Amino acid sequence: MLRRLILAAVSGIALWAAFPTINWWWLAPLGVAGLALATRGTRARGGVLTGFLTGLTFFVPGLAWSGTYVGHVPWFALAITESLYLxxxxxxxxxxxxxxxxxxxRPLIVAVVWVVQEWLRGTVPFGGFPWLQLAWSQADSPLLPITRYAGSTGLTFAVALLGGLLAAVVHDRRTPGMALAAAGAAVALGLAPLALSVPLDGRPMQVMGIQGNVPTAGLEFNAQRRAVLDNxxxxxxxxxxxxxxxxxRQPDLxxxxxxxSDIDPLRNADAATEIVRAVNAIKAPTIIGAVLQQPSPKLSNASLLYLPEQGLTQTYVKRHPVPFAEYIPYRSFFRFFSTQVDLVRADFAAGDQVGLFQVPTARGTVRVTPIICFEVAYDDLVRSGVDAGAQLIAVQTNNATFGYSAESAQQLAISRVRAVEFGRSVIHVSTVGISALITPDGTAHQxxxxxxxAVLDGTVPLRTEQTPADRLGMAPIWVAVTGTVVAAFLRLRRRRADLPGIVEDRPRTADTQSALDKLDRKT
Incomplete structure (x- = not known):
C-alpha cells in the first residue's frame, strides 16, 4: 500500500506541474497514468485514499493563489473540497x-470517469469550480487542436485516455502484444492532432486593451479604487x-x-465624467469593467459599453458571481469556520442576460461577448455568448488580489483553450496582467x-463560424456519463463471475452462498 500512496502523491505533483506557471504540459498524462496504476488492483476504499492523496498534492500547490491574502483556511478548504472529487x-x-x-x-474507463469527475467538480456545489481541468494544462500542447473538434471536454478526454494507455503499457509490460497495442494507440493519439487544422482567416479588427495597473497588490486595492480608475x-x-x-493605429474597440472602475459611474458623476472624457479622447467604443451599486443592497459586477460622444449604451452583468469571493452562501454557517467570510461586506447579484455588445465600427457592427473573470472557465457561459452571434470574446479580469501567483497564467491558459474551442479571437485584459491578444489558434500575442x-495594440481576425465543438455542446459530457454508467452496470454483472469455480445458474449450496457473500464484501 505504501508504494501506491507514493505513486498517488507523485501523480498529483505531476498534475500540478503540468499547469502554468511551471507549464510542463506533458506531465498531465503521466499524472493520470500514475493514478490509474495506483488504483488498479486495490479495493474501492484503497482507491478513495489514493485518489484523495493525489488530489491533495495536486490542488494544495495548484490553488495556493486562493490564500494569497486571505490566509490558509480558505486555501486548504478549497483544496480539500476539490480533492474529495478525486x-x-x-x-x-x-x-x-x-x-x-x-x-x-482500462484506459477508456479512466478517460470517461475523469471527464465525469471534472464535470461534477465544475457543477456542484454552488455552480462548481472548474479550475485546473486537464484541458487547461494543454494550451501549449500539440493536443490543443482537438479542442476545436471535441471541445475542452474532448481535450480532457484525450489527455486522460493517453494517460490510461501509458498506464496500460506499464501494467502489460510482461505481455508484449498487449503492451505494444497500448503503446501504438498512445502514439496514434499523440500524432493525430497534427492532421487537424485550425483556421485563422477572418476580417481584421484593430483592438486595444488597457492594463492600467493598481497602486497596491492585494485586497487593499479596493481602498484605492479612485487611483485604479485614474490609472x-x-x-x-x-x-x-x-x-x-x-x-x-486608431482602434475599432x-x-x-x-x-x-469600482466607483459606480451610474451614481458618481465624477467617475462618469472621467470615463466619458477618456472614451471621447480615444474616439473608439470602449468596454469598461465596473462595480454597480445595484440592485440594492447587493452589488453588480458589470461590463459597460461606452461610445464616443454618446456615453453608456449597453450593460452586461456577471451571471456567475464567485461563491465565497463575490457572495457568501449561508454566511452565518460559514462564519462559524472563519470570520474571513465577512471580508465580503456586500453580496454580488447574478445577472440573467447573455452578454452581446453591438459594437459599431467603420466596417460595420461587430458583435462582442463580454466574459468577466472566472466566467471563462464555465462552458455554458462562454458558449451562450458565441451561440448568440459573438465574433469576438472579451475576457475582463482583475488579478490584483492574487499577487504574483500562478492564477493569472492559469486563467490566460483557459482563454487560449477557449479561443480554439469556439474559433474566436480573444482579448484578455487584466488590471495587473497577464493580459494578451489571443488568435483562434490559441496563440497569445503581446x-x-x-x-x-501596459497596452495591448494589434489586429485580430473576426470569425463567425460555428466550430464542431460548439455544435457538439454538452454531448461529450453525456457520452462520458453514459459510458461510466454502462461500465458500472457491466462491472455489477461480472461480480459473481469474478469468483473462479462459481457458476451463477448452478443451485447455490450454503457453502456457495457463503463464498458469494464474501466476494461481495471484498469487491
Missing amino acids: AAMGGLLAWLQGPPAAARV HVRLTEKVAAEIADGQR VVWPENS STSLFTA
Whole structure:
C-alpha cells in the first residue's frame, strides 16, 4: 500500500506541474497514468485514499493563489473540497478496473470517469469550480487542436485516455502484444492532432486593451479604487495622444479590465465624467469593467459599453458571481469556520442576460461577448455568448488580489483553450496582467508582465463560424456519463463471475452462498 500512496502523491505533483506557471504540459498524462496504476488492483476504499492523496498534492500547490491574502483556511478548504472529487473518482476507478485478483488498467474507463469527475467538480456545489481541468494544462500542447473538434471536454478526454494507455503499457509490460497495442494507440493519439487544422482567416479588427495597473497588490486595492480608475483614464488618454500623433493605429474597440472602475459611474458623476472624457479622447467604443451599486443592497459586477460622444449604451452583468469571493452562501454557517467570510461586506447579484455588445465600427457592427473573470472557465457561459452571434470574446479580469501567483497564467491558459474551442479571437485584459491578444489558434500575442501598466495594440481576425465543438455542446459530457454508467452496470454483472469455480445458474449450496457473500464484501 505504501508504494501506491507514493505513486498517488507523485501523480498529483505531476498534475500540478503540468499547469502554468511551471507549464510542463506533458506531465498531465503521466499524472493520470500514475493514478490509474495506483488504483488498479486495490479495493474501492484503497482507491478513495489514493485518489484523495493525489488530489491533495495536486490542488494544495495548484490553488495556493486562493490564500494569497486571505490566509490558509480558505486555501486548504478549497483544496480539500476539490480533492474529495478525486477521492470519489479513485474509488470508482479501483472498482471499475476489476477486483484485486483480476484487475487491469482500462484506459477508456479512466478517460470517461475523469471527464465525469471534472464535470461534477465544475457543477456542484454552488455552480462548481472548474479550475485546473486537464484541458487547461494543454494550451501549449500539440493536443490543443482537438479542442476545436471535441471541445475542452474532448481535450480532457484525450489527455486522460493517453494517460490510461501509458498506464496500460506499464501494467502489460510482461505481455508484449498487449503492451505494444497500448503503446501504438498512445502514439496514434499523440500524432493525430497534427492532421487537424485550425483556421485563422477572418476580417481584421484593430483592438486595444488597457492594463492600467493598481497602486497596491492585494485586497487593499479596493481602498484605492479612485487611483485604479485614474490609472486607466490616464493611460487611455496617453494612448489617444499617441494615436493623434500617428504613433499608433486608431482602434475599432478598446477594452478595460474588470474592476477598472469600482466607483459606480451610474451614481458618481465624477467617475462618469472621467470615463466619458477618456472614451471621447480615444474616439473608439470602449468596454469598461465596473462595480454597480445595484440592485440594492447587493452589488453588480458589470461590463459597460461606452461610445464616443454618446456615453453608456449597453450593460452586461456577471451571471456567475464567485461563491465565497463575490457572495457568501449561508454566511452565518460559514462564519462559524472563519470570520474571513465577512471580508465580503456586500453580496454580488447574478445577472440573467447573455452578454452581446453591438459594437459599431467603420466596417460595420461587430458583435462582442463580454466574459468577466472566472466566467471563462464555465462552458455554458462562454458558449451562450458565441451561440448568440459573438465574433469576438472579451475576457475582463482583475488579478490584483492574487499577487504574483500562478492564477493569472492559469486563467490566460483557459482563454487560449477557449479561443480554439469556439474559433474566436480573444482579448484578455487584466488590471495587473497577464493580459494578451489571443488568435483562434490559441496563440497569445503581446503577453504582459504582472503589476505593470501596459497596452495591448494589434489586429485580430473576426470569425463567425460555428466550430464542431460548439455544435457538439454538452454531448461529450453525456457520452462520458453514459459510458461510466454502462461500465458500472457491466462491472455489477461480472461480480459473481469474478469468483473462479462459481457458476451463477448452478443451485447455490450454503457453502456457495457463503463464498458469494464474501466476494461481495471484498469487491
